[in-house]
Amino acid sequence: MPKSLAGEQIGILGLARSGLAAARLALARGARVYASDAGDSDASRQAAETVRSLGGDAETGGHDLTKLGASDRIVLSPGIPPTAKVLKEEAIGGIPVVPEIELAYEQLDCPVIAITGTNGKTTVTALIEHLMRGDGIDAVAGGNIGTALSEVALREPQPAWAIVECSSFQLGGIRHFNPKIGVLTNLAPDHLDWYPDLEAYYADKARMYVNASADSLWILNAEDERAATLLGDAPGTRLYFRAETPPDSEDELGGWVSSGTLVIRTEPGRTERVIPAAGLQILGPHNIANALAAALAARLAGASLEGIAEGLRTFQAPPHRLQPVADVDGVLWVNDSKATNIASTRVAVRGMTRPTVLLLGGKHKGEPYTELLPDLAGHVRAVIAYGEAAPLIVADLEGKAPVERVDGPFEDVVRRARERAHEGDAVLLSPACSSFDMFRNYEARGERFAQLAREGRAG
Template sequence: MEHNYKNIIVLGAGESGNGAAILAKQKGLNVFVSDKGQIKDNYKKELTENGIEFEEGRHDEVRVMQADLIIKSPGIPDKAPLVKALRDAGKQIISEIEFGYWYKGTSKIIAITGSNGKSTTTSLLYYLLKNADLNVSMVGNIGVSFAKQVALNPTEWYVMEISSFQLDDIKEFKPEIAVLLNITPDHLDRYDYKFENYIASKFRITRNQNEEDILVLNIDDPEIKNYLEHNPIKSKLIPITMSDQNLTQDEGAFMKDDELHLKYQGEDINISIHDLALKGRHNQYNSMAAGISARVAGIRKEKIRESFSSFEGLEHRLEFVATVRGVDFINDSKGTNLNSVWFALESMKQPVVLILGGQDKGNDYNEIMDLVQEKVRAIVCMGVDNTPIHKAFDSVIKNIVDTASADDAVKAAYALAEKGDVVLLSPGCASFDLFKNYEDRGVQFKQAVREL
């Protein structure tokens, strides 16, 4: 499709906004970046070095309204008054991944979305392709933005982690392979508190796919299953499931007798779960999704086997930190919703001292109640307001302690733990009350463990 836009405004100067601006500049387009907040120093430097004009702390609405194309950062909600005004004026608004797509040439995209496990699956799949010597980059919500990669270092394959926010403003964007891991309630404030709107947003990944394109999806997930029953999808479906009984076709990934099977084009690769570097049931889903996508991308079974056993997991995602006098410490700071906490607890074999809390997005702690009762010895709260946690667990857990820093939380958890226990930081909340972000929280946690 022809794109004759000349005057481009990028709203938001984070990783994705800057990536879009750099690509626009490279293509000789007139681009201006506008950020209502303060732009981080590294991004400001990047804009200056690329000769891109920008403003911060305000939006020059007159100038923004003159644009013939708006590229909106995923963090800016549709409710924002400026976005509403732009839509009312009939302005074309797209996301950075859409803009990157216009210029990607003949490269192929594998795009991964879902409520949980995106980063792990994306990293594992990137590793599988890289190890097989494909010319590949990892972009999107993890690492470099897609548009920036297209501008500065284009590759033949893009393994991309994408959120529902990025999918909300696509028009033509189409991955050759799309992966949908699971759907659980998250970010509902952006979807009028309607779960069905969030589900539809995730399925937008298939919007432009046709019969030649692949959709790898978890058919054990009730929301995914339900959506498929009521909505036609053109893509060729390749299911992943825990039980081969659910596999009604010849292709897909499943678990059987402690073995992971990848069936594609008449070949069945089986790998023992003991040979997988990633442990835990939720990681079996992530491994199935990455493995079957790698098969579709043409990776041979020897390479897949080898990469599965040598892959090292992600920082801040069920990351083993240290054992201190018989107590294991695990950093799952990236677990910012209760579904993540559920997965983390579900994969623990020892009794748990759980560090929980932060900026609560209206959590319903009943979601994890059964696992907490079954596995958790004590809870250490780490947030400015821990009332919701007390309200949920005071009657079922004897020891619940309040702390207001990573250091205090680690000391309190260590004091409550017995030899053979695991101290698990899996907050189930955003980190913005006490920390810059989940990475900062994880780093402070690991530092505190090392100082015990």
């Protein structure tokens, strides 16, 4: 049953979708709420008005530290990094700060499947939901995928399962969050513009295991050594997925590919063939790994083998993840705007089967672009560097890869890509950077790219 929050004063930082949902949830459970947002956009002002209409207190354009200082705890929207200035204010020192998923988890009356990792989280989250719902199981995806977990917690009746995409920022502050099933897709450098080093980033990912028990079920990437061992000696059952290697033993639980077919084993002595890998609509070896991870999670949560097979056959890539958006004059345009780090862009480039014009740029996140060089050779006809990161990209790649810099608006970037692409080529937006120099988020960047591609012109 939902837990009453009567008598509790809750501060909420951020009034985007998750912050607003957290405010709604806290107020519905009887708490007093003060919510604030440093921004002052139309959307944030409208969200503040909604909070006030529900009986809470809210403001935009800054934070009232006196009101925040009176909170019993502060709930953090996922878009606010742990390095945010307001979190260092003395007035709120000592007050517990928790992510929105922590507040929502307390109010859920259903088990949770949590998905984290550097890349593939959104695809795996969406795929698990697709497999389970297609099999008649009332499963709802939330968290970092777009629907706030607090929205799921407010749902009546509660779903049978909540499927939660978790960022490192969200996991770093959890206290009681404890998934029944946890998936770790992979680990690679990311968010080095916020974390002091790679180990700090990985440590936040490892928080998924902090409340593990003997009943926990952990699905791990056997082909990523750090991901396979991150949980250390945490209790629970381990299942390993492998896209390119066989299991280590006849007793290993997990998923792999055997004679071109996806195979899963979720309990000793029961090995099940799912579908041929060629039957997937999502492309690339990384998506075979994603499909195996999702199939394992869905099977553990009660989905039938037949339902999983049908779901894998019908699932299509989520928006902004290697999503074909146009074929104009023989040039395929592919939107991979969610690739906001080097590792994700490397995966995208490896999966391209056509000569490719790569759009690379945005707001720099601290990684060297030289790490792309092994994958650019043989795949990429041209790299077009743009945005704030363009000078760094050119400095790292010039003389080693065919790179050029385009200054000016995004329309000019797309125009130049169109000029460089030949019939039979692909234009790939896989930026390896965040979007915040030109766009409000990666979705807006991908949508603009798709629009320009379909128009057949730039501007």
